[in-house]
Amino acid sequence: MLLGILLLVFFMVRAIPGNPARNMLGQRATAEEIAKVEKQLGLDQPVITQFANFAWQAVRGDLGYSLRHHVPVTEELARAVPATLELTVAAFLIACPVGVLLGGWSALKKGTAADLLATAFSLSGISVPIFWLGLLLILIFSVGLEILPFGGRSEMVIPPYTGFLLLDSLLGGPPGSFVDVLKHLVLPALTLSTVPTAIIARMSRSCALQVLDADFVRTARAKGVPERQVLMRHVLPNAILPVITVAGLQFGYLLGGAVLTEHVFSWPGLGSLLLRAISERDYPVIQSAVLVAAVAFALVNLVVDLLYACLDPRVSLDSDR
Amino acid sequence: MAVCCSRMPAARFKLSLFLLAFWLGVGCERKPDQIPPVPSPAVVVVAKPGDPVGLDPANVTDLESLQICRSLYDTLVQYEPDSTRIMPALAESWERSSDGLEVTFHLRRGVVFHDGTPLTASDVKANYERQRDPEHPLRSAGDTFFYWNDTWGDRIESIDVLDEHTICFRFNEPIAPLMQNFAMPFFGIVSPRALKKYGSDYFRNPVGTGPYKFENWVPGDRLTLVKHQESWRGEPAVERVTFLSIPDSTARALRLRKGSVHIATALSPQSVESLRRQPSVKVVEQPGLNVAFLALNNQSTKLADSRVRKAIWHAVDRGALVRGLYYGLADQTDTALPTGVWGREETGSRPFDVAKGRALMEEAGYSTDRRLQLGLWYMAVPRSYLPEPKATAEAIARMLEEIYVTVDLEPVDWGVYLDRVGRGEHEMALAGWIGDHGDPDNYFSFIFGSANIDQVVGGTNVLFYTNSEVDRLIAEARREIDQAKRIESYRSLQETIFEDAPWLPLAHARQVVGVHPLLQGFHLHPTGVLVLDELRWGEP
Numbered sequence: 095m096l097l098g099i100l101l102l103v104f105f106m107v108r109a110i111p112g113n114p115a116r117n118m119l120g121q122r123a124t125a126e127e128i129a130k131v132e133k134q135l136g137l138d139q140p141v142i143t144q145f146a147n148f149a150w151q152a153v154r155g156d157l158g159y160s161l162r163h164h165v166p167v168t169e170e171l172a173r174a175v176p177a178t179l180e181l182t183v184a185a186f187l188i189a190c191p192v193g194v195l196l197g198g199w200s201a202l203k204k205g206t207a208a209d210l211l212a213t214a215f216s217l218s219g220i221s222v223p224i225f226w227l228g229l230l231l232i233l234i235f236s237v238g239l240e241i242l243p244f245g246g247r248s249e250m251v252i253p254p255y256t257g258f259l260l261l262d263s264l265l266g267g268p269p270g271s272f273v274d275v276l277k278h279l280v281l282p283a284l285t286l287s288t289v290p291t292a293i294i295a296r297m298s299r300s301c302a303l304q305v306l307d308a309d310f311v312r313t314a315r316a317k318g319v320p321e322r323q324v325l326m327r328h329v330l331p332n333a334i335l336p337v338i339t340v341a342g343l344q345f346g347y348l349l350g351g352a353v354l355t356e357h358v359f360s361w362p363g364l365g366s367l368l369l370r371a372i373s374e375r376d377y378p379v380i381q382s383a384v385l386v387a388a389v390a391f392a393l394v395n396l397v398v399d400l401l402y403a404c405l406d407p408r409v410s411l412d413s414d415r
Numbered sequence: 416m417a418v419c420c421s422r423m424p425a426a427r428f429k430l431s432l433f434l435l436a437f438w439l440g441v442g443c444e445r446k447p448d449q450i451p452p453v454p455s456p457a458v459v460v461v462a463k464p465g466d467p468v469g470l471d472p473a474n475v476t477d478l479e480s481l482q483i484c485r486s487l488y489d490t491l492v493q494y495e496p497d498s499t500r501i502m503p504a505l506a507e508s509w510e511r512s513s514d515g516l517e518v519t520f521h522l523r524r525g526v527v528f529h530d531g532t533p534l535t536a537s538d539v540k541a542n543y544e545r546q547r548d549p550e551h552p553l554r555s556a557g558d559t560f561f562y563w564n565d566t567w568g569d570r571i572e573s574i575d576v577l578d579e580h581t582i583c584f585r586f587n588e589p590i591a592p593l594m595q596n597f598a599m600p601f602f603g604i605v606s607p608r609a610l611k612k613y614g615s616d617y618f619r620n621p622v623g624t625g626p627y628k629f630e631n632w633v634p635g636d637r638l639t640l641v642k643h644q645e646s647w648r649g650e651p652a653v654e655r656v657t658f659l660s661i662p663d664s665t666a667r668a669l670r671l672r673k674g675s676v677h678i679a680t681a682l683s684p685q686s687v688e689s690l691r692r693q694p695s696v697k698v699v700e701q702p703g704l705n706v707a708f709l710a711l712n713n714q715s716t717k718l719a720d721s722r723v724r725k726a727i728w729h730a731v732d733r734g735a736l737v738r739g740l741y742y743g744l745a746d747q748t749d750t751a752l753p754t755g756v757w758g759r760e761e762t763g764s765r766p767f768d769v770a771k772g773r774a775l776m777e778e779a780g781y782s783t784d785r786r787l788q789l790g791l792w793y794m795a796v797p798r799s800y801l802p803e804p805k806a807t808a809e810a811i812a813r814m815l816e817e818i819y820v821t822v823d824l825e826p827v828d829w830g831v832y833l834d835r836v837g838r839g840e841h842e843m844a845l846a847g848w849i850g851d852h853g854d855p856d857n858y859f860s861f862i863f864g865s866a867n868i869d870q871v872v873g874g875t876n877v878l879f880y881t882n883s884e885v886d887r888l889i890a891e892a893r894r895e896i897d898q899a900k901r902i903e904s905y906r907s908l909q910e911t912i913f914e915d916a917p918w919l920p921l922a923h924a925r926q927v928v929g930v931h932p933l934l935q936g937f938h939l940h941p942t943g944v945l946v947l948d949e950l951r952w953g954e955p
Contacts, residue, residue: 110830111828111830111831112828112830112831112834113830113831113834116833116834116872116873123872124564124869124872125869125871125872127561127564128872131559134557134559162468163468163469164469164557164615164618165619170634173634173635174635177635225663229663229665229666232666232669233669236669236673237669237672237673240673243675244661244666244669244670244673244675245661245663245666245670246636246637246659246661247636251631251633251637251639254633357662357663358663358666359666360636360659360660360661360662360663360666362634362635362636362660366635366662367635369662370465370466373829373830375830
């Protein structure tokens with residue numbers, strides 16, 4: 095699978111029109127100058143040779159050098175991936191509980207004003223453009239109320255022990271840096287969480303409605319099981335399984351780089367890196383960033399499959415059964 | 416809906432209305448901001464759209480890097496803060512031989528690098544030799560020295576150190592914009608000792624003689640400089656300058672308004688109008704060194720007739736384009752040289768006159784029954800000289816319809832735009848040129864010189880215009896050292912080009928930067944570089 099991803103990424107990146115050497119040298123570059131830079135960058139070799147070099151280096155953990163910034167791509171990724179991961183986890187910590195609660199509440203209040211409100215919220219969460227919402231939140235909380243920062247990860251310089259600034263601020267940041275990092279995280283995480291919250295809420299609602307209508311729930315109620323227990327012990331475990339699949343997929347998508355959110359909030363993550371690399375035709379960075387995102391997506395799906403086996407006794411990892 | 420309203424309690428309904436009103440109220444910007452307080456200690460935060468590529472001036476071409484390099488390094492001579500006229504920098508005086516083949520610089524005494532070592536003529540020689548000599552020991556893998564060939568090529572014959580503070584450059588032909596070349600930021604003097612120490616990692620460990628020295632760089636986030644106390648310009652009044660990477664233009668403008676940044680660059684023209692109304696922001700404008708134009712491919716048979724090209728001039732209402740699509744932040748033009756560049760002369764004018772344009776087209780054989788079909792390319796992303804390429808192309812297409820021209824609009828990805836337009840695949844294309852140092856040669860030779868036509872990899876003469884008289888005048892002015900004679904050559908050149916009408920010049924876009932109203936000593940140079948040498952905070 096990894097080879098397939100490598101192949102796809104490598105050739106897709108080269109299918110983007112444009113020449114990195116021309117991009118670096120600008121309008122006045124001569125044929126000789128372009129050829130010289132192409133040679134320096136190894137772009138004068140046949141594509142197959144370039145791919146073989148890339149694949150051989152990639153499996154050894156060497157993703158090459160950024161054509162534009164001349165630093166190892168792994169160094170760029172080591173900065174961007176923790177930033178994106180931190181943001182994604184924060185967004186996910188908002189999206190999962192809010193989405194499940196909203197969807198469940200909406201299912202329980204089916205047909206009422208509350209249900210309509212929750213549905214409207216979910217629909218607007220899916221439909222509202224992220225960049226617009228991000229700017230609106232900045233207008234309200236940063237410009238209007240002046241309680242949250244505009245963007246970036248922190249106003250302070252924090253030694254990058256792990257790249258996860260929340261953790262780094264605890265490990266050795268200046269006083270007050272943890273709160274500062276947390277404040278910087280709120281708006282981008284809130285913005286990024288809107289789409290997954292809405293999708294999880296829609297999924298939770300439909301799954302909960304299905305389960306609420308099931309025979310075993312009616313039986314439990316008929317037996318006089320308290321409603322709270324019906325919901326927690328019978329409805330939730332059965333309704334949550336498809337929600338986990340959807341939530342896992344959403345997590346995978348977000349890991350791929352929340353380009354718009356990162357752009358609006360000047361968040362130096364994978365999305366920002368990818369955007370910059372595409373505009374500069376920085377092939378090694380583009381292919382490595384896409385590769386990381388693809389691998390992360392596959393890993394998240396694997397984790398979701400494993401979780402299934404833990405949560406649903408009907409699913410077994412044992413192939414004999 | 417009736418169910419919804421009947422079941423929603425009144426209090427909740429009112430709360431919803433309040434929240435909605437609050438959202439809308441915040442967005443409406445009814446009351447202007449207050450002037451943000453002056454930060455203490457004296458720091459200045461600059462918001463820029465991106466990170467620098469590197470901090471080795473010889474290896475960068477992007478504005479983000481050059482803006483920071485300007486504060487880190489000094490050149491032998493420098494531009495005045497608001498123009499491209501030359502003034503002393505590391506060299507306090509110089510003499511040029513009468514034949515123009517030699518220049519001797521006398522270096523300022525007591526200049527020290529950020530690492531405390533003194534600047535000598537040998538350091539200057541090492542900097543130039545490093546770019547000139549492919550075998551120089553201070554070269555590293557990845558060095559490209561993009562501007563060396565364009566600026567000097569093989570025209571430097573020798574560089575001789577006469578004593579510790581005197582250096583002589585000898586050339587094998589006269590170079591008219593010589594001092595402008597020496598002032599270009601790519602030739603900022605870096606510490607040879609730091610180059611040796613850091614090798615290919617120098618780009619993130621810069622050591623120069625500029626007013627600020629490097630402190631730290633968190634890629635994708637911020638880069639901080641601290642004042643160089645031993646700067647030959649005198650100790651800067653500002654302790655630290657932090658450059659923040661904020662890619663979104665609106666976010667930069669909002670942060671400027673609230674005072675969390677003090678200088679914001681690359682503001683969109685749309686946001687400038689709203690910023691002008693804020694007392695918390697001072698908008699600084701500066702004519703740029705750019706020219707935006709409609710490139711007419713003179714090799715296309717459809718555009719070979721000069722009457723057709725002249726008709727296009729008359730049909731396009733460039734004043735309307737400046738007002739509507741540059742938001743007034745540009746100067747309409749009839750020549751290549753931007754406002755403020757010496758030698759500029761609008762030798763003629765073809766005003767917006769549809770009737771005249773139509774008459775010229777009729778003379779060329781076109782009518783409502785025989786329309787001319789032309790393709791018009793535009794870039795898919797805004798450029799500093801053209802903030803709204805798509806709308807500009809659409810407006811031009813609409814205007815040309817009036818003179819029997821049917822335009823096929825085609826957006827082209829910026830990644831391949833220069834290549835394809837440079838190879839002449841277009842009939843008409845929106846294009847632009849940004850001058851390096853304000854010397855007229857830097858415009859005329861690149862835009863109109865036939866030597867810059869290259870149909871294989873793409874050249875800079877995207878008009879595919881060849882005129883031996885124009886080539887002769889360009890070469891003559893380039894060799895001439897007497898500025899009065901050069902001005903005369905450029906006047907003839909502008910006359911000839913105007914008569915031929917090989918292009919349609921549109922406008923020179925102005926550069927705009929937002930600044931905290933109490934920040935003083937800030938200069939926005941015509942090259943787009945920020946001059947921060949004399950920054951200081953004024954009294955509230």
